[in-house]
Amino acid sequence: MKDKHSQNGVAIALFAVLALATTIARAADPLPSWNDGPAKQSIVKFVDKVTQPTSPDFVPVPQRIATFDNDGTLWAEQPMYVQMFFVLDRVKALAPQHPEWKDKEPFASVLKGDVKAALAGGERPLMEMLMATHTGNTTEEFELIVKEWIATAKHPVTKRPYTEMVYQPMLEVLAYLRANGFKTFIVSGGGIEFMRPWTEKVYGVPPEQVIGSSVKTRFELRDVKPVLVRLPELNFVDDNAGKVVGINQHIGRRPIAAFGNSDGDLQMLQWTAAGPGARFSLYVHHDDAAREWAYDRQSSIGRLDKGLDEAKAKGWTVVSMKDDWKLIFARPE
């Protein structure tokens, strides 16, 4: 009996040591949702290179700027951009105040539930819906509408809140970079005021580090109370070359690392890669039809064609969601 107890004791002690070692290893791994492979290694290698004081590529903290596309890079963009679901829901919510929409396209199709028909007309009807649902109110009113919607709306396929359709491995990259002195920015074609109400909570990115497309606003005094009114006029389109213009406007210095997933991010990645010293450009490649969606060169949403060629030619990191990521979506809280 005594021997058996003793053996058990040793086994328990060994198990405890192993468990502890695993915990330590996990704590030491800043990217636990990434499989070991060239993509993960390239990120860690770059961060080491620019943060170790003895490194020839050392970059002082204030210059550690990293920019991230949002749709398809930090959260899912299929079967449609999240902001598009917001537009459709807002058309339905506002319909009682617009009886004329019943007979007016593209609104009529939305109200009949025929999204495909509503979007068939291309950019013009889309812009009409955007303006009808995004403007006419004050910035504070719009912020409340977004906050309420994002807290309650669910993704049509996964039935999860959109803020849980964010990629766990990318949340880890954001946190890892910040832990290493980086300022992380979002640079998205999406609406700047559609993102700001929730990016701080979901990504740890404060409103002043969010860059996006915008409408013009007008300052007004309403009964001595100052407000900003959102006008039905485009101010800035933060996509393609616009991303570089937006980065220069908002940040005023060149990022040293940039993350995207589509041709719309290509100029941002080129701009980032073209600076002096160590540079990092990364594409997330959607190749996991089982756990997410698989799309690239032919997709109308998030097309990755020229960018994929340039990434390969220039040796940028291309992440295979299928092979490089242990899991896709954020862990439930």
Added chain:
Amino acid sequence: MKDKHSQNGVAIALFAVLALATTIARAADPLPSWNDGPAKQSIVKFVDKVTQPTSPDFVPVPQRIATFDNDGTLWAEQPMYVQMFFVLDRVKALAPQHPEWKDKEPFASVLKGDVKAALAGGERPLMEMLMATHTGNTTEEFELIVKEWIATAKHPVTKRPYTEMVYQPMLEVLAYLRANGFKTFIVSGGGIEFMRPWTEKVYGVPPEQVIGSSVKTRFELRDVKPVLVRLPELNFVDDNAGKVVGINQHIGRRPIAAFGNSDGDLQMLQWTAAGPGARFSLYVHHDDAAREWAYDRQSSIGRLDKGLDEAKAKGWTVVSMKDDWKLIFARPE
């Protein structure tokens, strides 16, 4: 003898205690260039109120946003905006490449040294000079030009570099707020790319926290090298109501403290004051003709008229440079 020694000993000890107490008091005073008075007290009281965890007006760190006008609030703006001196110097520097300027106003007057005549025509010739001196190059080229100019140019009256024409008491406010968890932003009518090359060194404000007026830029690939070209077209005028629009665009949340010196800052101060919780709006009043310049309601540069009335009506802090500031300009390094 012994008594005398003993008395001396006491005196020395007393002196040491007094010296120590003075040192401690000075170290504890975050605003040593401010005379004790209602202006200084209002700043300290506000900071205490929003930072002490038990205060009913406590504000979490991420929401501690403070915005500062630049010309006349952080540095001198007389006898002319600093950027205007830059324009005139650039006209002279570029003249050899523009032989036609010899006979073309307003350039001809500048080259003859008649600044008054050059500026007499109002906004249109001014804009012509601005565009001729601020655009046509890349963002990187323009940055170098500004850096070189600001490092060498001298103020015509004081003969000091412009970056020493910054107000020491305001540098202390910037540092004091940052030490208390504030993010400090510049919100200026001046050119955003004219300020960014030096604000980090001079004010401790990094480029991404500088908001200003801007021209449009265009992304280009030059022999595969991406550049942003500065176009002769206004993008944004960050003055008056534009300051609120700019704050919303860049920061995406309302400041809790704002500092200005002219009617061009009034909407920013109104916007800041109108938010919930503790708020702080401050005007620097130029009333010190002996040490700086005295001007307000009648001045064409930095006019403070409506703003002065509103500040008094609303109980905002109005700083008398004459009475509230022990010294005006930055201490030589």
